[in-house]
Amino acid sequence: MSLVVAKNLKKTYIAGDITVNAIQGVDFSIESASFVSFVGPSGSGKSTLLNMIGCLDPPTEGALQVAGSDITRLDRREAARFRGENIGFVFQDFNLIPVLTVFENVEYPLQMVQNWPAGKRRKRVQDLLGAVGMADQENKYPSQISGGQKQRVAVARALVTNAKLVLADEPTANLDRTTATRIIDLMKNMRDEFGTTFIFSTHDPKVVKNAEIIYTLEDGRLKESRSGNGGHHV
């Protein structure tokens, strides 16, 4: 069953007299436990598409189903609840909460979004920190760890709620090449371990080659869909 299904998806922004067609009729479907990348130059609509899949921005037109739910008509509150239950996010700038420790950052969605009991929470966070190789850093604050470590923590935070889908908008943009590759490998390992679908955007060709399915966007249109590592054209 497809986890994400988009049909004739459009997004138009109007600023005064200027109309910007950010996404112009996109169709695609993404299966569960996939490792998918959207690529394209700046302004191609990658982030807009990820924001729509992530229930952060409603489409102007078209149908969009995530985890079997039509997410085009959710109000703010419903969208927040849906995100909390189904979607994890990894950001370009890591976006960890600076006043919380590594452990507390990963714990945050369980505590403040899903209200897990303390004991269950602790075990889950420790498991995730172990999985991303950050167990020995749990009491450190974000300012005390490196960029790569921050992104590992961000991946753990995205996965901690058993999210069906993790969206990562340019997750390696602020990392050096080696660290970027490690983060992509980590996300792939997490996909293998937890069966979570990962969708990320990037314009780094060396990073994108690790994706299993690659969608290429250009001027808000889907130009190409192919499998990674020499996959076929669709």
Next chain:
Amino acid sequence: MYNIFKLAVRNLKRYKRRTFLTSMLITLGVVAVLLFVSISGSFKAMMIGQITDSMLGHLQIHRKGYLASIDSLPLNRNLNAKQVAKVEQVLADIDAVDTYSMRIKLGAMFSNFAETTNIRLNSVLPEQELNTVPLLSERIIQGQPAGLIEKGEILIPELIAKGMKVKVGDSIVLVANNKDGSVNGQTLQVRGILEGISGPGGRDGVIHLEDAKTLLRFTGVEISEIAIRLKNMNHLPQTFADLTAKLSSIKNQQGQPVFEVHTWEKLSPFFNIAKMIDLMTFFIRIMLVAIVLVSIMNVMIMAVYERINEIGTIAAIGTLPARILGIFMVEGFLLGVLGTAIGTIISLITITIMNASKISFDFGRQTGLLLAPTISAGEVIVVVLTVIGIAVVGSLQPAYKAAKMDPIAALRHV
């Protein structure tokens, strides 16, 4: 909720200097209000106590129209025996009344055999008077306070004693007109000198009721005023209402009410000063509210502005708007609690020190009044709850803005 508090505390600690300055501003406001309320309150209570307990009583009953012409102390507007009996009957039925004192008020000429001046006098039954205005004896600055006065004696106001060079034990003569206009004189011995206090009657002399009757040639019962003391001053409004209702139903042959009832507030100009103090307290409180509101709003607006990206992050990962609202409101609440707690502690310590220091002050002609600031737990609770409430209200708008923030716009914020 614990998590929200934890997050709020961490964020307050993150900007230590700002948290400290805002809390200190609130502290300053709380200290100003609590000290003003305690000092002005104790001054007010002391003055009211002096006025009611050494002069006026809590309530007074006169014959209708007496108060309007009290400056001339008219003898033809006294209560007669029948009217006094009716008042006594009514007073006996009101449980809040502790005791009362019958007085004849009169004006007379006061002579030391060399000079003459005019004097206003209260003639009283000493036991009744001391029960009704127990602090009167404390105003006797020379002479024997115990028992207040005997027949044939007079307590003279300090100013007349000085002006006429009269001492305790001296003989003086009072000359007064009776109701018919005829003049009578009586020799009395000075028993004591009375300290003058602010307000009506504060510079009156005192003689025994029987001496007044002799001087004025009253044959039966004639009373100018009945001063009443209540068991509890907090019952004043209710007792006043009860008394007014009962006495206003007693009418003369023309169908007009026979009696009039007044509280000390109506009789003493100090009530206006007391009201002014209350008004000043109110404005000081308004200033406190403004200080807290502006400082909390300012600091919370800054907090939201500085953390837009974080707000976007927590909103994106599914934090509900109500919880984001809660995070920022709790920060404002904690700032209010911190400032109030420090302010309350400083105020209570300062009040204790002021009481221990026995600071005295002068008010009008009264010197050496002891400043004894006190503040009730109720007042402290009102100030504390007001400040904390305002802190929460002050953080509401910034918190609402944070809760309503579009996650995408917030995440893009640099």
